[in-house]
Structure formats: C-alpha cells, structure tokens
Amino acid sequence: MSRPKKKVYIKTFGCQMNVADSEQMALLLAEDYAPTERVEEADLYLINTCAIRRKAEEKVRSLLGSLLAVKQRRPQMLIGVGGCVAQQEGERLLTAAPHLDLIFGTQGVYRLPEMVRRAASGQRVVDTGLTLGFPAQSRRHWRQGAVKTLVTIMQGCDNFCAFCVVPYVRGREVSRLPGEIVMEVADFLAAGGKEVTLLGQNVNSYGRGLADAVSFPELLRRIDALPGLARLRFATSHPRDLSPELTAAFGELPSLCEHLHLPVQSGSDRILQAMNRGYTRREYLKKVAELRRVCPGISLSTDIIVGFPGETEADFQDTLELAQEAAYDQAFSFKYSPRPQTKAATLPDRVPGEVQGERLTRLQNLLNELTLKAHRRLVGQVAEVLVDGVSKRSPEELSGRLRTNQVVNFTGSRELLGRLVTVELTEAHPHSLKGAQAEDPLPLAVDPQAPQRRATC
Ligand code: SF4
The missing domain is CATH 3.80.30.20 (tm_1862 like domain)
Incomplete structure (x- = not known):
C-alpha cells in the first residue's frame, strides 16, 4: 500500500519563468509531496520570489515576516524561499529570518528534493550555486484535457x-x-x-x-x-x-x-x-x-x-x-x-x-x-477564443483569449472550457472585450480536417 503523501503549498511571485519554475518544483517533489491550495494543511511552504523591482521584493519580505507567526504555531512545517530574491540574498535571508529552513537559488530548483530531505532532517540549507549548461529536466506529465x-x-x-x-x-x-x-x-x-x-x-x-x-x-x-x-x-x-x-x-x-x-x-x-x-x-x-x-x-x-x-x-x-x-x-x-x-x-x-x-x-x-x-x-469581428476559465465577474460567463491575446468574456456552457470557440466581439472595455458565441462557427485551425486559418494576418 502506498504511503500518504505530504502536502506542499507553493506561492509564486513574478514572471511566467517563475510560474514555469514553480511547476517544475511541484513535479520534482511529486514523489513525496502533493500540491495543496490550503496553507493550513501544508507540510512544506515554498515561496518562489521575484527581484525585478523593489516593490516585488518588498512583497516577498512582508510575506516572510507574516510567516513567523505561522511557524510558531506549526513548527513542523518547513518553509523554503527560492527564485531571484533567494539567489540575490542567499545566507543573509537565513540570518534575517530565523524561521526559514531552506534557501534555494534560481537553479537550485533542480536540486530541491535533496534539499527538502536535508531540511526535514533538521538542517538549515542554502543552495545558490549557478551551473553552466541547461539543467536536466524531469519529463512532464499532463492530465488529459490540459489546455x-x-x-x-x-x-x-x-x-x-x-x-x-x-x-x-x-x-x-x-x-x-x-x-x-x-x-x-x-x-x-x-x-x-x-x-x-x-x-x-x-x-x-x-x-x-x-x-x-x-x-x-x-x-x-x-x-x-x-x-x-x-x-x-x-x-x-x-x-x-x-x-x-x-x-x-x-x-x-x-x-x-x-x-x-x-x-x-x-x-x-x-x-x-x-x-x-x-x-x-x-x-x-x-x-x-x-x-x-x-x-x-x-x-x-x-x-x-x-x-x-x-x-x-x-x-x-x-x-x-x-x-x-x-x-x-x-x-x-x-x-x-x-x-x-x-x-x-x-x-x-x-x-x-x-x-x-x-x-x-x-x-x-x-x-x-x-x-x-x-x-x-475589434468590436464587430468574429474571432477564435481559447476558453480557459470562468469569468472573474460573473459565474455565468466564460473567459478566454484571442490569438491576439486580448481577454474575452462571453456567456456559455461550462462544457466549452478548454475548447476553441468562435465568438462575435460585441463590446470593448478597458481590460477586456465582451462577446457572444457565434451561431455559425468558422473552421478552427485545431480541426485537422479544416484548412489552417490565420486569425488576423
Ligand atoms: S538584462 Fe534583463 S531586461 Fe535586459 S534582456 Fe536580459 S532579462 Fe531582459
């Protein structure tokens, strides 16, 4: 019988590179840890940080401060800081924040399982080494229907x-x-x-x-x-x-x-x-x-x-x-x-x-x-939307992006989630467009039988 996995909560700041690195962290830890969205059940709390602007760094420092009380309540929970602030600060972070167990730099991601094991045995671990060459990646697996x-x-x-x-x-x-x-x-x-x-x-x-x-x-x-x-x-x-x-x-x-x-x-x-x-x-x-x-x-x-x-x-x-x-x-x-x-x-x-x-x-x-x-x-055009979620404003509306990257919200069944849908664009807003599912869909490029269709070029 397989033993139950521990839980890891990953908080990601910054750019898409960090989002991809956080996915890689979850993948590398998957043997021992299952991801959770609930901090209170986490055995391991990882923060993937951004140092591109001072404001981003300040947010990280403020979160670190607030985690002190959490660590006092739940001393068994390991806390690790990775990414750009960790790379920049290294040991200094451990000194400034005694409740941290683990500091790993931008390439330390790939050595994370070993570092977590050492931290779990009571060591405080720092790894900010940068290597030459692209680090070996674990083969990724996607659930069926990933978009x-x-x-x-x-x-x-x-x-x-x-x-x-x-x-x-x-x-x-x-x-x-x-x-x-x-x-x-x-x-x-x-x-x-x-x-x-x-x-x-x-x-x-x-x-x-x-x-x-x-x-x-x-x-x-x-x-x-x-x-x-x-x-x-x-x-x-x-x-x-x-x-x-x-x-x-x-x-x-x-x-x-x-x-x-x-x-x-x-x-x-x-x-x-x-x-x-x-x-x-x-x-x-x-x-x-x-x-x-x-x-x-x-x-x-x-x-x-x-x-x-x-x-x-x-x-x-x-x-x-x-x-x-x-x-x-x-x-x-x-x-x-x-x-x-x-x-x-x-x-x-x-x-x-x-x-x-x-x-x-x-x-x-x-x-x-x-x-x-x-x-x-764009209003009045009929265009392809890749539906990737429910609108933040209304649970009846779906949300997706055009090929040209604008966000479009429209009323539709949740069965359309993850699908390419043809939408008529009806209203322009400052951060998004509103649309209505088109009656007579255009052939979409993903259909292998259909001719490849350029959206706007
Ligand atoms: S130094 Fe920074 S801003 Fe300039 S190209 Fe590299 S990542 Fe981009």
Missing part, C-alpha cells in the same frame, strides 16, 4: 541592461536542446493540449552556444509542424535580436499567434543608450512597422520604465510619442527602482519619486487610451 502550458527553452541572460538584475540572479544565457523542447511539446499535445508558450529571458537569441546551432525561427518551425498544435506563443523578445527571419515567421507559421511582447523600455535614444539596450528608437519603430507589414493584425505589447536616472521631461516626451506611434495594444509600465549590483544603481541624476509618479500617471493614461482604442477596433 495551455509554459515550456522553458532557455535560461539566464547575457545582455546586462543597466537596470536589470536578471543576469546576476539567473546567470549566463543557456539554451535547452531543441529535441527535448519538441518532445515536451509533443507530449503536451498528445494529452490534448492546445496552446504552448515558449519561455526565456530573450528567446530571440535562442540557440547561441548549442552544438547543433538551431535558430529560434527554426525551433518555431519544428514546433509548428507538430500535429494538433492550435496556438504557439513566446516571451520575451529583445528588440535588438528580432531578426527579419523571426518577423517573417508571423506571416508563415499557422500556429504562431499574432501577438508579440516587445519591451521598448524608453522612447529616448539617450536613455536607451544609458540603459544599454542596443537599439535606437528609429530601429525599434522600423521593426514594429515591418511586423505590421508582414502581419497587419498583429497586436503588440511592451514594457516601459519611467524615471530612469537622468530622464528629462524631453526624454519622457519621446517615450509618449513612441507609444503613440507604436500604437500598443497593451503595455506594462513601472517606475524605475535601483536593483543591487546593476550599473544603473550607481548612476547619478536620480529622478525624484514625485516626478516619477506624475510621469507614470501620464503614461498610463495614454496607454489605457491606446488599449481601449485597440479593443474598439
């Missing part, structure tokens, strides 16, 4: 943007073998999966350093050729490395969704140079224009930092103008905050907090307008 998945294709980053802590906490860039990636996607599709998002800090430079030098567009082609794949996405792309071949893929590969996240960070050449981004505003906008030429319906999203050291009002105006010209469908914007070890943390001419706040408000007003405009342009 979407994240697949990590590379780790680390060699770009050293002046504001970014990633190269310090995730190490040098390393690509995973293409055969392993294709096999993982094929396994997911065999379980009925429909949408795959390939992940890396800068997927556009995928393949550098591999003995069998496969470019990122070639990897996309190999995955696109797998039978049954409805939607293929990827994140994140560095604009400097967006090649003509990759741009062309948006017009060629049927499964590749018409959405690209292309972080610009600033619209000022002076600031882009200080950020060490490796492109000018003109080069960026040229790439945007080419993407729109190849794939006219493509939706673009971006990240923008305001108040980088030395940013003047004129630099900020350049950013506003660039956002207008790029006509982003969606954008994530933040106030600059200094990160340990980064070059920008040593730069003079810090922009005062109130100026940063005022610029952020102006920028977000513009970005919200652009998003609403983009949503309004």
Whole structure:
C-alpha cells in the first residue's frame, strides 16, 4: 500500500519563468509531496520570489515576516524561499529570518528534493550555486484535457541592461536542446493540449552556444509542424535580436499567434543608450512597422520604465510619442527602482519619486487610451477564443483569449472550457472585450480536417 503523501503549498511571485519554475518544483517533489491550495494543511511552504523591482521584493519580505507567526504555531512545517530574491540574498535571508529552513537559488530548483530531505532532517540549507549548461529536466506529465502550458527553452541572460538584475540572479544565457523542447511539446499535445508558450529571458537569441546551432525561427518551425498544435506563443523578445527571419515567421507559421511582447523600455535614444539596450528608437519603430507589414493584425505589447536616472521631461516626451506611434495594444509600465549590483544603481541624476509618479500617471493614461482604442477596433469581428476559465465577474460567463491575446468574456456552457470557440466581439472595455458565441462557427485551425486559418494576418 502506498504511503500518504505530504502536502506542499507553493506561492509564486513574478514572471511566467517563475510560474514555469514553480511547476517544475511541484513535479520534482511529486514523489513525496502533493500540491495543496490550503496553507493550513501544508507540510512544506515554498515561496518562489521575484527581484525585478523593489516593490516585488518588498512583497516577498512582508510575506516572510507574516510567516513567523505561522511557524510558531506549526513548527513542523518547513518553509523554503527560492527564485531571484533567494539567489540575490542567499545566507543573509537565513540570518534575517530565523524561521526559514531552506534557501534555494534560481537553479537550485533542480536540486530541491535533496534539499527538502536535508531540511526535514533538521538542517538549515542554502543552495545558490549557478551551473553552466541547461539543467536536466524531469519529463512532464499532463492530465488529459490540459489546455495551455509554459515550456522553458532557455535560461539566464547575457545582455546586462543597466537596470536589470536578471543576469546576476539567473546567470549566463543557456539554451535547452531543441529535441527535448519538441518532445515536451509533443507530449503536451498528445494529452490534448492546445496552446504552448515558449519561455526565456530573450528567446530571440535562442540557440547561441548549442552544438547543433538551431535558430529560434527554426525551433518555431519544428514546433509548428507538430500535429494538433492550435496556438504557439513566446516571451520575451529583445528588440535588438528580432531578426527579419523571426518577423517573417508571423506571416508563415499557422500556429504562431499574432501577438508579440516587445519591451521598448524608453522612447529616448539617450536613455536607451544609458540603459544599454542596443537599439535606437528609429530601429525599434522600423521593426514594429515591418511586423505590421508582414502581419497587419498583429497586436503588440511592451514594457516601459519611467524615471530612469537622468530622464528629462524631453526624454519622457519621446517615450509618449513612441507609444503613440507604436500604437500598443497593451503595455506594462513601472517606475524605475535601483536593483543591487546593476550599473544603473550607481548612476547619478536620480529622478525624484514625485516626478516619477506624475510621469507614470501620464503614461498610463495614454496607454489605457491606446488599449481601449485597440479593443474598439475589434468590436464587430468574429474571432477564435481559447476558453480557459470562468469569468472573474460573473459565474455565468466564460473567459478566454484571442490569438491576439486580448481577454474575452462571453456567456456559455461550462462544457466549452478548454475548447476553441468562435465568438462575435460585441463590446470593448478597458481590460477586456465582451462577446457572444457565434451561431455559425468558422473552421478552427485545431480541426485537422479544416484548412489552417490565420486569425488576423
Ligand atoms: S534582456 Fe535586459 S531586461 Fe531582459 S532579462 Fe536580459 S538584462 Fe534583463
């Protein structure tokens, strides 16, 4: 008779890479631990942290503080901290938070079962070693009917943007073998999966350093050729490395969704140079224009930092103008905050907090307008929605995404969960669209009998 498993609760902060790492943690621990959503029944509490901005790090520290009382009530529960803050702080976290049992860095994830065993035997464990080469992955298993998945294709980053802590906490860039990636996607599709998002800090430079030098567009082609794949996405792309071949893929590969996240960070050449981004505003906008030429319906999203050291009002105006010209469908914007070890943390001419706040408000007003405009342009269209849940607003409504990544809510039976549904878009809202299931569905790309259908290109 098999012994009952213990329970692990995993709290994830930050980006999709962290979400994928948390899945990997659950998988690696599966022999001894079953996941739980209830903290009070957890034998092991893991926090996967993010250090990209000071605010994210503060949230982690506040959670750690609140766990002290939990540990006092339930001293047998092990608490572990992993991810970027753990990588950055290492031993210092153990000293600052005596209720922690385990600290593991961004690559320590792969050594987690052994570390947990040591922590369970009473040791306090720290592992923040970074290795060369892509760590061996456990073969993943999906339940039948899984809809979407994240697949990590590379780790680390060699770009050293002046504001970014990633190269310090995730190490040098390393690509995973293409055969392993294709096999993982094929396994997911065999379980009925429909949408795959390939992940890396800068997927556009995928393949550098591999003995069998496969470019990122070639990897996309190999995955696109797998039978049954409805939607293929990827994140994140560095604009400097967006090649003509990759741009062309948006017009060629049927499964590749018409959405690209292309972080610009600033619209000022002076600031882009200080950020060490490796492109000018003109080069960026040229790439945007080419993407729109190849794939006219493509939706673009971006990240923008305001108040980088030395940013003047004129630099900020350049950013506003660039956002207008790029006509982003969606954008994530933040106030600059200094990160340990980064070059920008040593730069003079810090922009005062109130100026940063005022610029952020102006920028977000513009970005919200652009998003609403983009949503309004979609009203009246009939489009494919991959239904991935029940709407947060109403239990009668389902929620899903267009190929172009906008959220759509519509009334429908729960039998449609996990399916591709044709929806007429009827209303534009600031963060989503409303729709109605179409009477006469279009043939969907996932139907092997149907002709492959581009949604918007
Ligand atoms: S490309 Fe720049 S912003 Fe992106 S992870 Fe690398 S260093 Fe950070």
